[in-house]
Amino acid sequence: MLAGGLAATVMLVVGAASEASAATRTYPIAPGYSVNVRSGPGIHFSVVRTLVPGSSVPIYCQAPGETVTGPYGTSNIWDNIANGQFVADVYVKTGSDGYVAPRCA
Numbered sequence: 001m002l003a004g005g006l007a008a009t010v011m012l013v014v015g016a017a018s019e020a021s022a023a024t025r026t027y028p029i030a031p032g033y034s035v036n037v038r039s040g041p042g043i044h045f046s047v048v049r050t051l052v053p054g055s056s057v058p059i060y061c062q063a064p065g066e067t068v069t070g071p072y073g074t075s076n077i078w079d080n081i082a083n084g085q086f087v088a089d090v091y092v093k094t095g096s097d098g099y100v101a102p103r104c105a
Helices: 002-023
Strands: 026-028 035-038 047-051 056-058 061-070 073-082 085-088
Touching: 035 073, 047 085, 056 073, 061 085
Parallel strands: none
Antiparallel strands: 026 056, 035 047, 035 085, 061 073, 073 085
């Protein structure tokens, strides 16, 4: 009984670790670009910080916002990379022209 219980516990822990790593997947910023991180989904929002070339970012959710053009096309999708921090999706290599994360609430 103990061995079966231990196996189930290990499976739960491994499953939780897999979910956590899926949630923290990062995506690279377009090579050679410094990217402004803004307080909302548009260029009229204030700059919170700037990402240096070679950075990667997590995408927790995505929001429609101001349409911009960048190295990966033209889009109105903005990626939420931290609380109150957004980058234009056209500067992030997601492998998709559409949403790759849930829409921000």
